[in-house]
Amino acid sequence: IAGITQAPTSQILAAGRRMTLRCTQDMRHNAMYWYRQDLGLGLRLIHYSNTAGTTGKGEVPDGYSVSRANTDDFPLTLASAVPSQTSVYFCASSSNEGYTFGSGTRLTVV
Amino acid sequence: QKEVEQDPGPLSVPEGAIVSLNCTYSNSAFQYFMWYRQYSRKGPELLMYTYSSGNKEDGRFTAQVDKSSKYISLFIRDSQPSDSATYLCAVRGAGNMLTFGGGTRLMVKP
Numbered sequence A: 001i002a003g004i005t006q007a008p009t010s011q012i013l014a015a016g017r018r019m020t021l022r023c024t025q026d027m028r029h030n031a032m033y034w035y036r037q038d039l040g041l042g043l044r045l046i047h048y049s050n051t052a053g054t055t056g057k058g059e060v061p062d063g064y065s066v067s068r069a070n071t072d073d074f075p076l077t078l079a080s081a082v083p084s085q086t087s088v089y090f091c092a093s094s095s096n097e098g099y100t101f102g103s104g105t106r107l108t109v110v
Numbered sequence B: 001q002k003e004v005e006q007d008p009g010p011l012s013v014p015e016g017a018i019v020s021l022n023c024t025y026s027n028s029a030f031q032y033f034m035w036y037r038q039y040s041r042k043g044p045e046l047l048m049y050t051y052s053s054g055n056k057e058d059g060r061f062t063a064q065v066d067k068s069s070k071y072i073s074l075f076i077r078d079s080q081p082s083d084s085a086t087y088l089c090a091v092r093g094a095g096n097m098l099t100f101g102g103g104t105r106l107m108v109k110p
Helices: none
Strands: A004-007 A010-013 A019-025 A031-038 A042-049 A064-066 A076-078 A087-095 A098-101 A105-109 B004-006 B011-014 B019-025 B032-038 B045-051 B054-058 B061-066 B071-076 B085-092 B098-100 B104-109
Touching: A004 A087, A019 A031, A019 A087, A019 A105, A042 A064, A098 B045, B004 B085, B011 B019, B019 B085, B019 B104, B032 B061, B032 B071, B045 B054, B045 B061, B071 B085
Parallel strands: A010 A105, B011 B104
Antiparallel strands: A004 A019, A019 A076, A031 A042, A031 A087, A064 A076, A087 A098, A087 A105, B004 B019, B019 B071, B032 B045, B032 B085, B054 B061, B061 B071, B085 B098, B085 B104
16 A cells, blocks of 8 residues: 555653654655644644755754655654653655655653 | 644534634745645545635535635535544645644534
8 A cells, every 4th residue: 555654653752762763655755754743733844855865854853853865764763752752743755746644653752 | 923823623513514614824925725634543634735726626625715815715515424533724835845734623423
């Protein structure tokens, strides 16, 4: 099934730990994005990548890093998790017709 | 001021009602306007996509854009319980980056 695969689907993480959220697409889209979704704040862009080998900062990049070694994969890393990073994280890719989103990773930092 | 404002709801209507969902935006450079539907614990999925001002109809759904007043609307006719979801408006400028509203939660009661 064509689309975006995110892993894990949910995770409870101790503060201070490192965590990588995985995202893979099979649509060969050039552009990919990471959003976090919080109640009352909607979807906020963390990082994006317009093409393999390039990345850029979004609205809320602090505490997060990304890499784009190839077209299909766009992992998001939390170097040292803090409770304010508790959120639902969505990966997306885009074509001219719009964005395709994954099902999300629900992350709780305790 | 946020770039895209959307009433968070919740909006509760009886089955069969006409639903009107609205957003306002601040930047007149936005050219592409989208509505996404998000079911609970799922990623957003593209519902409607319009370019510039005017109406676009797809079955029971009509998207309307008024660029002069910077106002975006989504109308749902003959609403069904399966329409219960969060609806997010999104706008896009010259690049491929989307800016989302905070989402309106809709509940259609049988």
